Amino acid sequence: xxxxxxxxxxxxxxxxxxxxxxxxxxxxxxxxxxxxxxxxxxxxxxxxxxxxxxxxxxxxxxxxxxxxxxxxxxxxxxxxxxxxxxxxxxxxxxxxxxxxxxxxxxxxxxxxxxxxxxxxxxxxxxxxxxxxxxxxxxxxxxxxxxxxxxxxxxxxxxxxxxxxxxxxxxxxxxxxxxxxxxxxxxxxxxxxxxxxxxxxxxxxxxxxxxxxxxxxxxxxxxxxxxxxxxxxx
Amino acid sequence: xxxxxxxxxxxxxxxxxxxxxxxxxxxxxxxxxxxxxxxxxxxxxxxxxxxxxxxxxxxxxxxxxxxxxxxxxxxxxxxxxxxxxxxxxxxxxxxxxxxxxxxxxxxxxxxxxxxxxxxxxxxxxxxxxxxxxxxxxxxxxxxxxxxxxxxxxxxxxxxxxxxxxxxxxxxxxxxxxxxxxxxxxxxxxxxxxxxxxxxxxxxxxxxxxxxxxxxxxxxxxxxxxxxxxxxxx
Amino acid sequence: xxxxxxxxxxxxxxxxxxxxxxxxxxxxxxxxxxxxxxxxxxxxxxxxxxxxxxxxxxxxxxxxxxxxxxxxxxxxxxxxxxxxxxxxxxxxxxxxxxxxxxxxxxxxxxxxxxxxxxxxxxxxxxxxxxxxxxxxxxxxxxxxxxxxxxxxxxxxxxxxxxxxxxxxxxxxxxxxxxxxxxxxxxxxxxxxxxxxxxxxxxxxxxxxxxxxxxxxxxxxxxxxxxxxxxxxx
Amino acid sequence: xxxxxxxxxxxxxxxxxxxxxxxxxxxxxxxxxxxxxxxxxxxxxxxxxxxxxxxxxxxxxxxxxxxxxxxxxxxxxxxxxxxxxxxxxxxxxxxxxxxxxxxxxxxxxxxxxxxxxxxxxxxxxxxxxxxxxxxxxxxxxxxxxxxxxxxxxxxxxxxxxxxxxxxxxxxxxxxxxxxxxxxxxxxxxxxxxxxxxxxxxxxxxxxxxxxxxxxxxxxxxxxxxxxxxxxxx
Numbered sequence: 061x062x063x064x065x066x067x068x069x070x071x072x073x074x075x076x077x078x079x080x081x082x083x084x085x086x087x088x089x090x091x092x093x094x095x096x097x098x099x100x101x102x103x104x105x106x107x108x109x110x111x112x113x114x115x116x117x118x119x120x121x122x123x124x125x126x127x128x129x130x131x132x133x134x135x136x137x138x139x140x141x142x143x144x145x146x147x148x149x150x151x152x153x154x155x156x157x158x159x160x161x162x163x164x165x166x167x168x169x170x171x172x173x174x175x176x177x178x179x180x181x182x183x184x185x186x187x188x189x190x191x192x193x194x195x196x197x198x199x200x201x202x203x204x205x206x207x208x209x210x211x212x213x214x215x216x217x218x219x220x221x222x223x224x225x226x227x228x229x230x231x232x233x234x235x236x237x238x239x240x241x242x243x244x245x246x247x248x249x250x251x252x253x254x255x256x257x258x259x260x261x262x263x264x265x266x267x268x269x270x271x272x273x274x275x276x277x278x279x280x281x282x283x284x285x286x287x288x289x290x291x292x293x
Numbered sequence: 294x295x296x297x298x299x300x301x302x303x304x305x306x307x308x309x310x311x312x313x314x315x316x317x318x319x320x321x322x323x324x325x326x327x328x329x330x331x332x333x334x335x336x337x338x339x340x341x342x343x344x345x346x347x348x349x350x351x352x353x354x355x356x357x358x359x360x361x362x363x364x365x366x367x368x369x370x371x372x373x374x375x376x377x378x379x380x381x382x383x384x385x386x387x388x389x390x391x392x393x394x395x396x397x398x399x400x401x402x403x404x405x406x407x408x409x410x411x412x413x414x415x416x417x418x419x420x421x422x423x424x425x426x427x428x429x430x431x432x433x434x435x436x437x438x439x440x441x442x443x444x445x446x447x448x449x450x451x452x453x454x455x456x457x458x459x460x461x462x463x464x465x466x467x468x469x470x471x472x473x474x475x476x477x478x479x480x481x482x483x484x485x486x487x488x489x490x491x492x493x494x495x496x497x498x499x500x501x502x503x504x505x506x507x508x509x510x511x512x513x514x515x516x517x518x519x520x521x522x523x524x525x526x
Numbered sequence: 527x528x529x530x531x532x533x534x535x536x537x538x539x540x541x542x543x544x545x546x547x548x549x550x551x552x553x554x555x556x557x558x559x560x561x562x563x564x565x566x567x568x569x570x571x572x573x574x575x576x577x578x579x580x581x582x583x584x585x586x587x588x589x590x591x592x593x594x595x596x597x598x599x600x601x602x603x604x605x606x607x608x609x610x611x612x613x614x615x616x617x618x619x620x621x622x623x624x625x626x627x628x629x630x631x632x633x634x635x636x637x638x639x640x641x642x643x644x645x646x647x648x649x650x651x652x653x654x655x656x657x658x659x660x661x662x663x664x665x666x667x668x669x670x671x672x673x674x675x676x677x678x679x680x681x682x683x684x685x686x687x688x689x690x691x692x693x694x695x696x697x698x699x700x701x702x703x704x705x706x707x708x709x710x711x712x713x714x715x716x717x718x719x720x721x722x723x724x725x726x727x728x729x730x731x732x733x734x735x736x737x738x739x740x741x742x743x744x745x746x747x748x749x750x751x752x753x754x755x756x757x758x759x
Numbered sequence: 760x761x762x763x764x765x766x767x768x769x770x771x772x773x774x775x776x777x778x779x780x781x782x783x784x785x786x787x788x789x790x791x792x793x794x795x796x797x798x799x800x801x802x803x804x805x806x807x808x809x810x811x812x813x814x815x816x817x818x819x820x821x822x823x824x825x826x827x828x829x830x831x832x833x834x835x836x837x838x839x840x841x842x843x844x845x846x847x848x849x850x851x852x853x854x855x856x857x858x859x860x861x862x863x864x865x866x867x868x869x870x871x872x873x874x875x876x877x878x879x880x881x882x883x884x885x886x887x888x889x890x891x892x893x894x895x896x897x898x899x900x901x902x903x904x905x906x907x908x909x910x911x912x913x914x915x916x917x918x919x920x921x922x923x924x925x926x927x928x929x930x931x932x933x934x935x936x937x938x939x940x941x942x943x944x945x946x947x948x949x950x951x952x953x954x955x956x957x958x959x960x961x962x963x964x965x966x967x968x969x970x971x972x973x974x975x976x977x978x979x980x981x982x983x984x985x986x987x988x989x990x991x992x
Binding site: 555556559560562563564566567568569570571573574575577578581586587588589592603606607610613614617620748749 | 786787789790792793794796797798801861864865868871872875876878879882883886887889890895898899902903906
């Protein structure tokens, strides 16, 4: 009890026993799943139903108004796929994690913060891509693409750091986790930050190339093992 | 370790042991439940409280303004029932599924994407049914009904493919699942795509018939076993 | 297999074994919790931040604008308490329920539908109570209170029917559930429909009395056991 | 059965057996996690995509419009961190709690109510900090800061009371909980109410000092153990 005073916060972090540890990551995963689920569903609010009164700009044709909104649908598809991949990644790393600590909770919180800003960045991208297509200059679209790719870069960095923090010397991993699988996750995350740094830098020079790369990377992260599997089935 | 490089993504997909498999579908179900719950609740945002200032169009009668909004309530009821049935279906198929793989995660993601667009399609349908009833031509309502029934068709197709992918040669099923029950699910899903294809094609010719069939199909999928059960109680 | 065709839907409903039964109500509860959580949080969207530009109506005083919005805060408090009580009730009845069937899933879905319309009814009530206080006639407030109390009545009816369906001859209950506790829940739900019918009918004659009763009933359902317990501590 | 009538509500609260107790706090935690997840994600709705049409106030520069919105980003960061800390606290205290009763459910409901108003208070703070920076007087910003810090004070008070209620004579705690850890949580919560009372009172005199203290307290609650741990690693 002599050291009770200085250890207070530390102690409160330490899980009392093995069973509570399982509960601990279970609630962390449940809370994170909730944030992922809300964020991915809120994306659709940006699809935007054109008001009947506003159709006069389109000769009163709803089809025209919907087609005109294609940047919103493209941004929606890209961001939905991005959040889905982030959820799959989260899922992948938590399969090996058995413990948590205060710093890891904060890192996970930082990740969730970035996730919750994706609907904002998506709306920004869609609004200013559409604006650019109406013969305005590319400056504002460039700003929107810088924000969008900057958020993607932050996600890659935070995931990378989270995994490195959790896996270094097996800090938070299940001691019985298959080392080969752990290393394959490490490999999988290795190139994300560098790739998204390129996408981010490119946004300042050519928003269209940066956006195209964002789309290609999302497809690349979503599809490969499907293709591999399809070939091996 | 020799094949470690080429198997990395594959390996990361393979669950380490039986216990993790349970956890894997558990989180997939929890995340999906979250998306279903948010989407079904967001539907109600379209009910729309008429602003007190806007009542002058209705001789200052709130009751008139609310009655005028009946297409929004109809669309809400239909879409709520639709998402509820989709959740029951999801629930039904996951009772037999014990494992997951990357392609199945993506298929489930595709399904969730379609689910999250239902509030958008619902708002579109309500807005343009209401517009049509105010003596405008049926063209825009037709477009809205094409979008709405197209999304219903996509749901039927994705569910059908998901179940076929999971159940073919028992790929992702619990090996001890009752084969008769598995086949009854297969039968249950068999006609969905064809029926919704008819609804979708009809939308181009007669939005009112297509909408009526959407309602009938939703009631049909919701009610039969209740009726059967009521008779057998 | 001879009867396989006619039993298909029935069969798909029947849980394969005891373990799946637990999973079945678990997912039903998780999905319902999600809807409750989203609906209760969306209520706060109606609190409404007054735009800085709109303060000219209040001599540029934010405090005045906020005070003027008190009907929104009152409606928020009432509806938050109502949804919370509904969640506690849901929780109470599911403690005894071990199985589910198609009809019960639909009844639960109907309950969730009513829950998701509460934010709409809340906004309506707040908007037209505020409108009435600005020296407009009570007609529109009456309509809003009829809608609000009608939704409360529906909740009471659906809960009552759900519990009666589940508990009659122990249909869906845990066979080992304490019969005395089961009967106490039955007693607890007995008077809800009648009380809310009175509140609903009163709304047509006196919205203020109907609203006051809504508040008293919510407090009554929330507080009694606390008071009892406080006295017995 | 003689006392059945008077004990009805009490009895319905009493969990039938040990296993149900675990289920009881599990659902309470799941529901609370849902509310935390929705509230923390809804915060981002206030980030606000500037409409392309509205950029004329900023010489048509999106970057200028975004920079002008910095109070919204600051308020978002502060509130996200606040809700995250509240979730971590919730998590911390529920690690020791094994039972629940009606009063504790209500206290938890009160906490969730305060949590759901944070997006409102955040929007208010951002709107009127921005308004103040456009050379308007500080009166409205002061009101917004009073509301914001008042909500923070309420959170501290409710948490403190919840923990005291649960832990006094081990009322709701796991009997096997480590007493030293329990006391460390008690210590951790001890100063919150007093600190937030100071922040609240200061808001009436100097909104900028009160806001600065809010930020410092959030960082203090988020960071210390990380720093301690970093030093001890």
